[in-house]
Amino acid sequence: MSTEAYVSFLAIGVVLVLIDGQIIYRSGRGYLESSYGDAAASASMTRLVTVLFHLVTLGLLALLSTIPLGASDLPGVVGRIGVLLLVLAIVHAVTLAVLGRIRGEQVGEAVVNRRLSRREAERRAVNVTTTAVPAQEASYPDVSPPLEHRAP
Numbered sequence: 001m002s003t004e005a006y007v008s009f010l011a012i013g014v015v016l017v018l019i020d021g022q023i024i025y026r027s028g029r030g031y032l033e034s035s036y037g038d039a040a041a042s043a044s045m046t047r048l049v050t051v052l053f054h055l056v057t058l059g060l061l062a063l064l065s066t067i068p069l070g071a072s073d074l075p076g077v078v079g080r081i082g083v084l085l086l087v088l089a090i091v092h093a094v095t096l097a098v099l100g101r102i103r104g105e106q107v108g109e110a111v112v113n114r115r116l117s118r119r120e121a122e123r124r125a126v127n128v129t130t131t132a133v134p135a136q137e138a139s140y141p142d143v144s145p146p147l148e149h150r151a152p
Contacts, residue, residue, distance in 0.1 A: 005073040006065065009080050013061040017054065020088055025050040028099045035106035045102060053095045060087050 025046055032042035061084060069079040 002073050005077045009077045009084075010061070010065055012077075012081060013065070013084050014058070016084065016088060017057045017061060020092055021050055021054050021057070024053055024092065024095055024099075028095075031099060032103055032106070035103045035110065037110075046099070049095060049098055049102070053091060057088060057091050060084075060091070 028046040028049060029043050032046055033039055036042040036045070064080060064084055064087065067080075069076050069083070
């Protein structure tokens with residue numbers, strides 16, 4: 001493969017990876033924000049996942065550029081781009097699975113926290129009703145006989 005074809009493949013590959021990474025970042029941030037409830041936390045987690053996506057995909061791009069495909073320049077570049085798109089689709093799917101798992105864990109954690117806080121509120125309500133009302137002393141009538149009727 002000639003130098004121009006090699007550079008063209010790398011340039012096209014890098015552009016595809018960067019575009020896909022931006023799509024993952026922007027969509028993932030909104031996707032995780034609904035489960036985190038905190039925009040900064042969701043942006044941070046999405047940024048970490050997106051950096052991992054970029055590193056893996058650019059590494060695969062570099063490895064793919066060294067594999068000989070096709071006899072001439074144009075079919076070789078087209079073949080490499082086709083393989084790159086397939087690899088990019090697989091890495092994209094794995095990244096979506098990672099984001100989905102992160103969101104699932106956050107949603108599950110939120111459900112557990114809501115249940116715990118609901119139980120805590122119920123426990124406090126029970127404690128308030130049992131400790132807030134003072135116990136009243138029972139008054140029983142005096143049933144002892146009058147003093148003049150008592151035997152000596």
